[in-house]
Amino acid sequence: MEIEDWIDEVSGANFAWYIKRLSGNDTQLTGGHQAGPYVPKSLAVELLPQLSDLSLKNPRELVELRVLPDGFDTTANLIYYNNKFHDNPSSGRNETRLTALGGRENPLLDPENTGALTIFAFEYGAPVKCQVWICQNREQEALFEDEFGPVEPSETLVWSPNTKAIIADTKKHLGACSLSVEQIPSEWLVKFPSGLEIIKKSISLRPDLSKSVDERLLRRRDCEFEVFRSVEQAFFFPKVRSGFQNLDEFLAVAQSVLQSRKSRAGKSLEYHAKSILDEEGFVEGIDYEYNPKIEGNKKPDFLFPSVKRYNDGSFPAERLTILAAKTTCKDRWRQILNEADRVPTKHLLTLQEGVSINQYEEMSRSGVRLVVPKKLHKKYPSKIRSEIMTLAEFMTHIKN
Amino acid sequence: MEIEDWIDEVSGANFAWYIKRLSGNDTQLTGGHQAGPYVPKSLAVELLPQLSDLSLKNPRELVELRVLPDGFDTTANLIYYNNKFHDNPSSGRNETRLTALGGRENPLLDPENTGALTIFAFEYGAPVKCQVWICQNREQEALFEDEFGPVEPSETLVWSPNTKAIIADTKKHLGACSLSVEQIPSEWLVKFPSGLEIIKKSISLRPDLSKSVDERLLRRRDCEFEVFRSVEQAFFFPKVRSGFQNLDEFLAVAQSVLQSRKSRAGKSLEYHAKSILDEEGFVEGIDYEYNPKIEGNKKPDFLFPSVKRYNDGSFPAERLTILAAKTTCKDRWRQILNEADRVPTKHLLTLQEGVSINQYEEMSRSGVRLVVPKKLHKKYPSKIRSEIMTLAEFMTHIKN
Structure with missing residues (x-):
């Protein structure tokens, strides 16, 4: 099915879209045996009001699940884990998840889809149906993001395709930095x-x-x-x-x-x-250049230490570094490969919540080294975690 | 240069974008020795008020031209051909064009760019500068079309990237079909x-x-x-x-x-x-099906005569036809290649104003046959014109 046809099909008034980028936890990249993706409770209860009956422990309902573009079908569960109101009031669970996804055959559990923008199009009815589209490339992602705006790793959104309105948004909870x-x-x-x-x-x-x-x-x-x-x-x-x-x-x-x-x-x-970088004592123009032009048309985000050194053939290539910054890297990391011919290792700062081992190995072979804020390292497979740099480690690397 | 950086660079208040899809005439695909692309006179005169001096015949001014993403530079002319007000009042020319493009090295004159969405970013000043971006794929086109909307073959647009407003639009001249x-x-x-x-x-x-x-x-x-x-x-x-x-x-x-x-x-x-089709006596459900589902997930625009025949292995494949409809085909024609495995020749109805010979030959080898309204045939290279079907010929082909 073409993506445009699918969008038409799931854009009626009886649909609500739950939108996120698949994390390493979602795809079980990190090896957990987590039940399945979290779904906002407000949405789950609107689809299936009977889930809100707190007299039942962990109530569940069937959902007809279809995952596209592959066309994988299964009958999944939407479960309200409500143990907080039963055996464990202090730290029991209180969340809804989509579970029983049909095993590793389900593309939702394919580590290669980590980072992919994913649309869960829930259809009201009995039984509830859910069609999922896992974006395969930047072009498909752009088609969706034109509708509801950019979606970053860890952000989630509930969207009405019919009224084009945001129903719920993790980013909406404005905190101390919100200004009058x-x-x-x-x-x-x-x-x-x-x-x-x-x-x-x-x-x-x-x-x-x-x-x-x-x-x-x-x-x-x-x-x-x-x-x-x-x-x-x-x-x-x-x-x-x-x-x-x-x-x-x-x-x-x-x-x-x-x-x-x-x-x-x-x-x-x-x-x-x-x-x-500036706060940490790196001086623009001496220690690094921001968006410099090199080799005619190329414009890396950051070049260490300078264009002058870069163009000086006698300056050792191993003391040159580039850093690119991309919130998601799944379909974008290849863009940096030809950003600076003299620098064999390209550093890439990303916030993506996990990268599959296959893709990681492809990156490594191409000379890409990931820089990821420490808090997100646990979203990466343990096997490669030690090879990923924190931002602090990257800065130490540059200083030496 | 990355396209996003370029857009930033040419989006200030001192820029006006002239937007069109390159036609076969523009790229000299049709072998003419036309001077260069037409530019709306209102825009030309706003950039260079001295062009409006009718006491001069065919006045011209220099424009610093840079064509991206290739990075081709030349000094071109913006000419007002005003012979209507000199030697030939009845049928003399009265139009402005960008000429002296620097020969076949200029990507604007590369037949392979026929059909490409192209942005002429004119910068006010002395001399006037013009940076041109020729889109290389659907993704780049989508980036622009998100800003100013879809642009069809033969449509042109003058756009202010600063105020995000349409300054002039060939489609704005509403005629007899405009309704109160x-x-x-x-x-x-x-x-x-x-x-x-x-x-x-x-x-x-x-x-x-x-x-x-x-x-x-x-x-x-x-x-x-x-x-x-x-x-x-x-x-x-x-x-x-x-x-x-x-x-x-x-x-x-x-x-x-x-x-x-x-x-x-x-x-x-x-x-x-x-x-x-309906008017011409083709009966939906008997002679053709519209958007049928075949082979699980595939959905050609039109299938002749029916899904039933298609699925009937004893029905001869050469009597099956599919027709896809795409206003532009440059970056989209490959999408139809796997739309119906049993049909070796895929017909493609398009309004694109020309297709390069290379691309045409690639299409032919892949079994794609172009269907183009007769009036547009002259935009195609004469060498291949006889192989392109009119819509009337396509219908005759189906009837037989």
């Missing part, structure tokens, strides 16, 4: 701030300088997203509140919002990496 | 009509039954687009006129508009083909 209009610099309400300006603001709100660079990166990313969304609201809402003269004007504002989200998603990780 | 709110069926204002309903309306406005099927197809496509835009305006404008309670609600309406445009662009050609 009064807290936002007034010039930002005139001209939308750049990604770097927003990041500076998030650092001032959450400096975390006593924390490790790995922890700092992840905490600040969360904070920056909240700042971004507050500014977006303050900047764009006045433009949409009072209505439009015509459709073109309306669409122009919409495109501005969508582009600014896309641009944030594309640049945020490298901006954070740059900020942390 | 009063002329639109009232139920369409409650529920947006399906593509087939809009096409039925456009047929009632412009039946053209005395015209050839080839002409009918093209004229009705134009008419249908006007109907679509009138309905879009009548349906969505009331929803945006009076403003929004929050950004999510605003974006949900925007996504609905964008999706309905995308869906129209994706389906219109096959719906028109279906309507014309």
Whole structure:
């Protein structure tokens, strides 16, 4: 089935999409025997109200599951693990999961799909049906992300394909970094701030300088997203509140919002990496260059130490380093292979929650070395965990 | 240079994008010695006001041209051919073109780029600069079309990347098929009509039954687009006129508009083909099936005569036909290769304005046979023109 036809098929009013990138835990890459992917309880109970009956322990209902594009069919369970309300009030489970996935034949349990954007299209009815689409490439992911915006590792979303509205969003819980209009610099309400300006603001709100660079990166990313969304609201809402003269004007504002989200998603990780490099004493122009042009048209995210050294044939190649930053790497890591001919090992900073062993080995053979914030290492297969660098280790490597 | 970086670079307030798909005339595929691509006069004169001086004959100005992603540089001319106001008032030329492109080395003159979505990013200044991006694949095209919407062969657009607004659009000149709110069926204002309903309306406005099927197809496509835009305006404008309670609600309406445009662009050609088949006496369910499922997951646009015959091994394969409909085929034709294993020759209806000889030969070797409305045949190299079918010829072929 072509993806466009599938989208048509599951876009009616009786569908709700649960959206996430498959993590190493989901695909059992990390070897756990976890039951199956977590599903938001609010969605599960809306699909199957009988699950909310707390007099039953761990109630479950059948779900007809079809996984595409492969076309794998099975009858799965949607279970509410509610032991918190039975045997173990203090630390018992209180979550819903999709389980009984039919074993390793199910593409949802294929480690090669780790990192793939995945749409669980639940259809209301008896029995509940669930069609899953696991994106096979960037093009398919772009088709979906145009609808509901960029989806990052660890983010989840419940989406109505019919009303095009977000029903629930893990990112919606704005915390301490969310700003009121009064807290936002007034010039930002005139001209939308750049990604770097927003990041500076998030650092001032959450400096975390006593924390490790790995922890700092992840905490600040969360904070920056909240700042971004507050500014977006303050900047764009006045433009949409009072209505439009015509459709073109309306669409122009919409495109501005969508582009600014896309641009944030594309640049945020490298901006954070740059900020942390600066804090850690790396001097731009001496120790590294950001987005330098080399070999005519190439533009790595970071080059250590400089274009001058890079172009100096007598400077030893093993003292040159490049670092690329990509939140997900499954379909993107090959892009960095020809970013700097002189540097045989390409470092890649990613937030993807796991990489399959096959893909990892392919990366290694191509000279790609992964840099992953420490907290995420447990999402990677134990076999390769020791070969993945933390951000702190990467910085030590550069200093030496 | 990565495409995302390029888009950033040419999205400032001092840029205007001229957008089109390269035709066989543009790439000199058809062997003409045409000067170079047409540029809207309004844009040319805004970039270079001195061109509007009618006391000069055929005034020209230099433009620094850079063609990406290849990185080809040359100094081109922007010429106003104004002979209508000099030697030949009745039929003299009155148009602006980008010329002196630097010969066949220029990717703009590479026949393999015929059909490619191409962005001419003009930068105001002295001298005027023009950076051109020729899309290399569907993914790059999708990146752009997400911004300004689908671009069909023969359509052109002038776009402000800064304000995200259409400055000029060949499609904006609404004609006889444009409907006032009063002329639109009232139920369409409650529920947006399906593509087939809009096409039925456009047929009632412009039946053209005395015209050839080839002409009918093209004229009705134009008419249908006007109907679509009138309905879009009548349906969505009331929803945006009076403003929004929050950004999510605003974006949900925007996504609905964008999706309905995308869906129209994706389906219109096959719906028109279906309507014309029906008019010409082909009976659905007997002579052909529309979007049938075969071989499990495959779904060709049209199968002649039926799934039953297709699955009947004793029915001769040479009497089976499939037809796919794709407005552009450059990066999409391979999708149809495995749409029906039993049918060795796959017919492909397209509106693309030319196909390079290399690509045509690759198509032929893969069993693809092009069906192109007669009026567009002159955009194809003369060498292969006789092998391309008109829609009328295709229908005769099916009947026999």
